Amino acid sequence: MPVLPGAEPYRHEGGEVGVLLCHGFTGSPQSLRPWAEHLAERGLTVSLPLLPGHGTRWQDMQLTGWQDWYAEVDRELRELIARCSTVFVFGLSMGGALTLRLAARHGDAVAGIVLVNPANKLHGAGAHALPVARHFIRSRPGIASDIAKPGVQEVGYDRVPLRAAYSLRNLLRLVDGELPQVTQPLLLLHSPQDHTVPPVDSARILSRVSSTEVKEILLEQSYHVATLDHDAERIFEESHAFVGRFAPDIGKKGSSAGG
Structure with missing residues (x-):
């Protein structure tokens, strides 16, 4: 299945400081x-992978779960750690949850994390019904493009597959239990007016x-x-600026750096 225009993964070979970026549930690298x-553009090595089941059609997510999404960012992180002297992880929404799990499990190998509207829990009656509903209902309306700026659209699915949503629910519960293991410097940015993830999660x-x-x-x-x-x-x-505070090598180029 071809990737949606704009949803392609992105990589840039820069200097000794690397950043892994994790996109959200039903979203894409766009x-x-x-x-x-x-x-x-500021010389960092950057990895922005496309999570399995994302960026094509929502039906493809039915075949994936949180273990697949986490395995992808874990693999990308390990490659960055091997390539760079200092590595950070950034995440949006579910990508924030993936970021927190990477931080909890990789410890000092992650120098710091940045979270934007990170998800911590599925809210509402629908979340409680997922264990049963996922067997009878394939999908519900999508959650993409919660954006205040006029004319801006997110490349994401217009439907949420319930089997994948149930897996997301399990991931968020797992990550919540691992939060005390997160010790890295943390920058958290969140929107008081968020129609997808409430501020209580932050x-x-x-x-x-x-x-x-x-x-x-x-x-x-x-x-x-x-x-x-x-x-x-x-x-x-x-x-x-956060990276600059905790990465003394931010201005240095690696021997294998490219353009």
Whole structure:
């Protein structure tokens, strides 16, 4: 199945500092592409993978689960660790949950993490019904393009496959239990007006991680997909400054660096 235009993975060979970016549930690399390019233009090595089952058609997600999505970002992280002297992980929404799990499991190999509207729990009656409903209902209306900025669209599915949603529910429960293992410096940016992930999820994450270096920023002008919204430039600039604080090699080129 061909990848949707704009949903392709993105990689850039830069210097000794690497960043892995993790996109959200039913979304694609398109939602993080401007962020990735901003970092690449400043000399960083960047990896923005397409998660399995994403970026094609929603039916393809029925064949995947959180183990597949996590395995993809884990593989990409290991490649960055082998390539770079310092590595950070950034994530949006479910990508934030994947980021937290990578941080919990890889420890000091991850120098810091940046989360944008990270998901911690599936809310509402529908989430409680998923264990049964997934056997009888294939999908429900999609959650893409929660963006305040006029004329901006996210490349994502218009349907949510319930089997995959049930797997996401299991992932979020697992990650919530691992939050105390997260010790890295943390930058968390979230939107008070988010119609997909409520602010309570960010509050829960901040209350449970063990990080001592923590900065929280409110994105007052944006909805859920803030990386494509009015506050996008602020996210890009704050995250680059965050990397500069904790990566002494940010200005150095590696021997294998390309353009």
